[in-house]
Amino acid sequence: MGRKLLLEKAHVENIRLYDVYRREGGYRSVEKALKTMAPDAVTEEVKKSGLRGRGGAGFPAGMKWSFLAKPEGVPRYLVVNADESEPGTFKDRYLMEFLPHLLIEGMIVSSYALGSNNSYIYIRGEYAWIVDILEQAITEAKQNGWLGKNILGSGFDCDIHVQRGAGAYICGEETALIESLEGKRGNPRIKPPFPAVKGVWGCPTVVNNVETIAAVVPIINEGGDEYAKIGVGKSTGTKLISACGNINKPGVYEIDMTISVEDFIYSDEWCGGIANGKKLKACIPGGSSVPILPANLLLKTAKGETRYMNYESLSDGGFASGSMMGSGGFIVLDEDQCIVRNTYSLARFYRHESCGQCSPCREGTGWMEKILWRLENGEGKMSDIDLLWDIQRKIEGNTICPLGDAAAWPVAAAIRHFRDEFEWHVSHAQEAQIRNFGLGHYADEIHVPVSA
């Protein structure tokens, strides 16, 4: 049983309320940081912890903080990204719903480190009820002296504001989020300048995921070095995984990143195996944007080694045979799932969510969706598969923001690993309307050449 740093107290009754949270040891990190540490020392601990951003890209948080420009007399901002709109990802929701004070606590410490006197939580519009939870927690924290002016007599002022989005996935991209926060249309900005130099209202800004900021609490309580001892390699600490799809126990799990993918899926401690006694066919291990893997490449790397639930191992093999940790949205597909249909629904999502600024993403996502619809509905042609490949290739890397890549990768990976299933949809167009392709050879052992 791995250690839990974030969700340890999630099941304590009424932990959502300040009194219980405080009784259980909450807000210790604020006391420690504001009373005994200089702001830069907090950043230093976060650097030592090796904490990587939990929003998708996995960029080291301490490093991001140290890039923040600090011109004299210009305010700086911390913005927490609670937009969580990536299909398959619902870990931040859980954290904010059950442990709102953990996020607030992490934000106060982080704001102190960054020198942000007004920090924001940008939350997706659909999480309307969580806004109330957070606002209640903020009020409680303020009543108890953890927010406002001169917190704990340290001279540090901080207020937290919650801003609701209006229901756009693209507003999770950090610069689109900033535009939206400023009250504008949520179009990603052209970078540079990066938010660390010019973010909210042109001021230096750090945008971090909810889980990243929450993880600052145990880092300060236990020290960065202690935190870094959990996990393996550059995957330090614990990670929240939201598991869903055809598994027995969907839900949010906190893992330390030393367990294997196989254990995560089949052990009763986590997903509890594939539902209804079916077989595992494929998995999208890190939220809808990351490449899908067939069962064989999911459990073992191309070299035949066990694949683990951490940043390095999940991306072992690059895009040719690996995937990514992404945002931790773990989507499991059993033998009855159709990869073409699945790819179509993802393509549909990205077409709908593209902001429309750049031509490749605006036009390419719609085109891919139409071709995939045709393939799924028995009207496809063999040449469509190569056409899809060519379209995704021309979107990837040629757009303003990573949504273009996020739309291209799932299509690329599906064709790369499941080409036979696509071809079957063309060669057996009628049959494909009444039954699924099934497991095929996607769970077969991969032949690994023995090297001398």
Next chain:
Amino acid sequence: MSEQLFKVTIDNITVEVPAGTTILNAARQIGGEVAPPAMCYYSKLEGSGGKCRTCLVEVSKGSEKDPRPMPKLVASCRTTVMDGMEVKNITSPKVLDARAGVVEFLLINHPLDCPVCDQAGECHLQDLSYEHGKEETRYEFQRRTFPKVDLGDKIQLHMTRCIMCFRCVFTADQLTEKREHGILDRGDHAQIATFIQKNLHNEFIGNVIDVCPVGALTDKTFRFKNRVWFTKPVDAHRDCENCCGEAQLWMRGDEVFRVTARKDEWGEVKEASNGKTGWICNSCRFDKKEAKDWVIDGPSKINRHSVISQGHYVGLQKPTETLPNVLHGRQPKLLMDIHSVSEVNKQNIELSALDRPAHSTDFK
């Protein structure tokens, strides 16, 4: 302080430009094919560029100090040069491949109704597709269409042709005090709109027509009056209290068909003699349609590759009408309107609304 100069090499040609210059503008100094095509960037509009992705280039060497190449192609219109930077435009197969992709993306939903489009002959999308496009399309679906919208009585918006370059939005934002012109919706269903088809009341709003690279925003006072290559552009000026009064008249004989701002070799509105951008006001554009309203400076310089220069007109004289001559001074009489008797061309059929080529069955 003397201005710092950076050396940048684009397609093996080296130029020196002031720090802060974009790759695109450095390439424009070299000119010719080395200058990447730009569909959304507009040097006179702040914040423009970065969107269409036609100007993508490869940076094969970041700078003298940090020679690492940039990992992805970059938008040359929004990337500033570094000292010692090396850039590949037409010498990079990666760039040409990506650009062909962008052109294809821009065209899949375009109606390709050039034969009935007023912009034909001066359309940047036409030029771009001639140079970088393919002859056939791989797109086999319904093209996106929008209803036509009048923005006031002088400007028509035909969204179906729009490429979402955002230039008109920046123009409306930067030239007029009250913004009523923007984008609704997102992705491939996004559209330029004025919110409930509001009139655009502003003396300078007509300039959106000039910045639009395609035929999405056209001058209603000129619509279907003539093909641009049959008209002769001449530079002219008048005393105007609103604007610089320096314009281009598109004439045929003595008749002024259209008034626009003057354009430079990149198709952008030129600087006026007062040094400011030569935007013109609505009354110069829409109301001064007689030669006597203007002082004509002479024929405009038109790139000799442009279809507009096909009608050489230097020293051209207005031909005398032959019919009244042979009819002993009588004016010819209209015998019949061909449209009223011909079954071939039904005027109520909107050709540009078809998402495919017109067919004889459309007229049955």
